[in-house]
Amino acid sequence: METVEEDQEYNYREVLLPSLIPIVPEPELERETGERRRGRDILIAVDHGPNSKYAFDWALIHFCRIADTLHLVNAVSSVKNQVVYEASQGLMEKLAVEAYQVAMVKCVARIVEGDAGKVICREAERIKPAAVVMGTRGRSIMQSVLQGSVSEHCFHHCKAAPVIVVPGKEAGDESLI
Numbered sequence: 001m002e003t004v005e006e007d008q009e010y011n012y013r014e015v016l017l018p019s020l021i022p023i024v025p026e027p028e029l030e031r032e033t034g035e036r037r038r039g040r041d042i043l044i045a046v047d048h049g050p051n052s053k054y055a056f057d058w059a060l061i062h063f064c065r066i067a068d069t070l071h072l073v074n075a076v077s078s079v080k081n082q083v084v085y086e087a088s089q090g091l092m093e094k095l096a097v098e099a100y101q102v103a104m105v106k107c108v109a110r111i112v113e114g115d116a117g118k119v120i121c122r123e124a125e126r127i128k129p130a131a132v133v134m135g136t137r138g139r140s141i142m143q144s145v146l147q148g149s150v151s152e153h154c155f156h157h158c159k160a161a162p163v164i165v166v167p168g169k170e171a172g173d174e175s176l177i
Helices: 050-062 082-103 116-127 141-147 150-157
Strands: 011-015 041-045 069-076 106-113 131-135 161-165
Touching: 011 082, 041 050, 041 116, 050 082, 050 131, 050 161, 069 082, 069 116, 082 106, 106 116, 116 131, 116 150, 131 150, 150 161
Parallel strands: 041 069, 041 131, 069 106, 131 161
Antiparallel strands: 011 106
């Protein structure tokens, strides 16, 4: 797979996910072609951490509908690093299979190079999703101001509706599903 460069700062690689969803023919009636039939685009920011997995599980259970399309985005330091790419690709494939098994939704995945907050906002601007779902560590206000926070950056700069999922203390590393 080759890196596509649109700008100097915007490198990404599409991830080819397993094709699990059967091909559905186009609707025969005109009234079935609208938003109700098509579903929504939902962007989910993922990484290898437990809070990201918790947010992904939460979105599958509480937010997704059958006709929706999930856009999985993972921000990395370099898309040319094969080890990083393969680890991210494995994560995306696993999440896509889980999304289909749990909520029967289609997934599209993209690994993007750059700062996580800026990458998520740029992808949200490109896709124009109904919502941007992401996890957070649940730090205090003072810690997030001093250290910075990806979810806080997206909350202030994303043009789509951000949904920030804060795991409860009892959740720990366990999955919702």
